[in-house]
């Protein structure tokens with residue numbers, strides 16, 4: 186099938202690639218652009234490990250056609266830290282032991298970021314709702330919720 | 346004389362590892378929170394190929410013919426692998442420690458024994474191409490009868506699941522159809538018991554469902570080696586398994602791992618490594634073989650289902666005087682680690698209780714299901730569930746509080762376990778006391794005063810005269826309550842081994858491996874001052890309380906057990922498999 190060009194921004198830098206019309210964004214990021222932040226967990230929109238932001242909105246990259254990202258801004262976990270300085274949510278995840286195997290963590294962090302940028306002072310229920318699309322099989326939910334609430338309390342996450 | 350300067354790295358040699366009780370940052374956390382932890386699939390390779398397998402759609406079928414010609418011609422296909430391409434196409438995981446016979450092919454050749462068994466592997470330039478070519482493989486199957494139930498599988502005339510074990514059971518040391526435990530005389534104790542509590546427990550298989558599915562990437566490296574990025578939980582176990590299956594020197598494999606995206610036991614089977622390495626060998630290119638979520642859920646090996654029968658004999662005062670257990674492990678179609686799970690199960694019986702008469706028969710049965718494997722305490726967890734539910738039923742039968750019932754029957758330091766080792770560092774009583782405390786469960790003062798450190802040993806350390814029988818022998822179900830064949834005198838530690846086990850080598854390609862783990866020769870150790878056999882040696886109390894009284898009486902204070910050798914740490918994990926302890 187003929188490939189089509191796609192240009193978009195990835196974590197603030199310009200990227201261009203040729204993709205098959207059926208290619209999803211997750212495959213393009215991982216296999217085309219060597220951006221390994223988002224993970225494959227199911228490929229069918231059920232686990233949330235592939236979560237990214239597209240123009241600031243939470244999206245599952247395994248269910249997003251790569252070609253539809255033309256001209257948009259894709260952000261992954263890899264763009265969260267500012268050089269060696271961790272994002273406040275990353276810092277809170279470190280301090281609250283909010284990762285065990287770490288495989289769900291990129292998706293969790295991205296979901297938490299989307300939540301706090303839209304609602305800097307969420308309730309516990311809103312945090313639970315905010316990560317409800319993300320599965321952690323290592324049973325880290327309690328620590329993850331605590332970490333996100335702590336990041337919110339730190340007041341360092343700005344409304345987008 | 347040349348000497349290394351010790352001052353240069355002095356700080357790295359700090360052995361002061363007193364971190365228990367203090368917070369410490371995990372060294373892998375920065376990688377996790379920045380998304381940089383390198384999982385096996387997070388590696389870029391130029392010219393990466395993708396491998397997909399054709400799986401059996403049948404539970405049990407003979408393979409009449411395989412036609413891969415259309416798949417080989419499909420766009421992007423680099424190579425199609427069949428069973429004949431696998432150098433040693435039969436393996437069992439624990440053969441690395443010389444336990445069990447090779448029984449599982451990497452790619453099925455003449456028959457499939459479970460739905461999802463790999464038959465053909467397709468290697469193509471893209472995943473889409475591999476999937477498209479997979480659909481073009483034609484396999485002509487002759488479906489044959491299957492068996493799913495462990496007890497049905499052990500009946501005469503059941504379909505033979507696994508040709509290596511034609512009776513559908515794992516045979517221990519080539520001659521035992523199950524794992525057996527005998528201590529005392531359960532039949533006699535049942536006859537004298539006030540209550541009999543008898544029940545059956547059935548577990549389900551459980552999928553580990555790791556967030557990261559099983560997979561690996563293998564690539565040719567310099568010096569004729571292969572680098573393998575793997576999610577294996579036992580990286581060197583996987584390396585050894587792959588080297589054996591591929592008939593490669595193990596130093597030609599360079600395994601990289603340590604980042605496991607959730608395993609829980611489901612990543613010890615080397616499900617993908619041998620084929621991705623074989624693919625890299627055959628194509629000269631990097632090959633990636635990753636299970637998709639559906640494959641992971643349906644064909645990634647689960648925790649094996651177990652069926653457990655427990656029969657307890659209980660006295661009116663709450664003492665359990667006899668426990669008989671019959672348990673069946675569902676191995677699925679191939680052994681993997683079930684043989685080991687069953688040994689763990691046997692060694693765990695009768696649970697953390699001191700029961701003077703114990704009898705157990707533990708089977709590993711083959712069925713036409715997905716092979717089962719390790720998962721979080723496998724061999725122990727299911728039987729513990731059954732035992733603890735049974736304890737509640739026992740407490741109910743004799744009208745006792747379930748917590749006090751456990752404290753009364755709990756093992757204590759110095760007690761003799763049914764497999765003839767002295768119980769040490771026991772803490773069940775304390776655990777129950779803490780649980781009662783935390784949950785506000787009322788306990789009698791007497792139960793609160795009990796301690797694992799006192800009251801054990803003495804008569805409770807005796808090994809009773811033990812009846813041997815053929816009960817449980819497969820094909821002779823009538824012997825389940827069969828006659829006594831022999832009675833071992835009280836104090837007998839071991840039954841002599843009559844024959845050295847046959848060492849198992851891979852018949853296909855390798856010489857018999859060096860027989861490293863050897864049986865310890867039987868050394869009779871006549872016990873000194875062995876007390877005479879008493880029908881009821883169990884004596885937690887000098888006087889039995891009335892049946893409805895909830896408080897267990899204090900056990901007589903017994904002298905502490907003769908100083909035991911120091912507890913061994915490390916290097917004994919698999920020793921139970923061989924029935925011997927490494928020293």
Ligand code: FES
Nearest residue numbers: 227228230233247
């Ligand atoms: S991989 Fe996208 S939701 Fe699971």
Ligand code: FES
Nearest residue numbers: 285286321322323
């Ligand atoms: S930390 Fe392992 S899945 Fe969440």
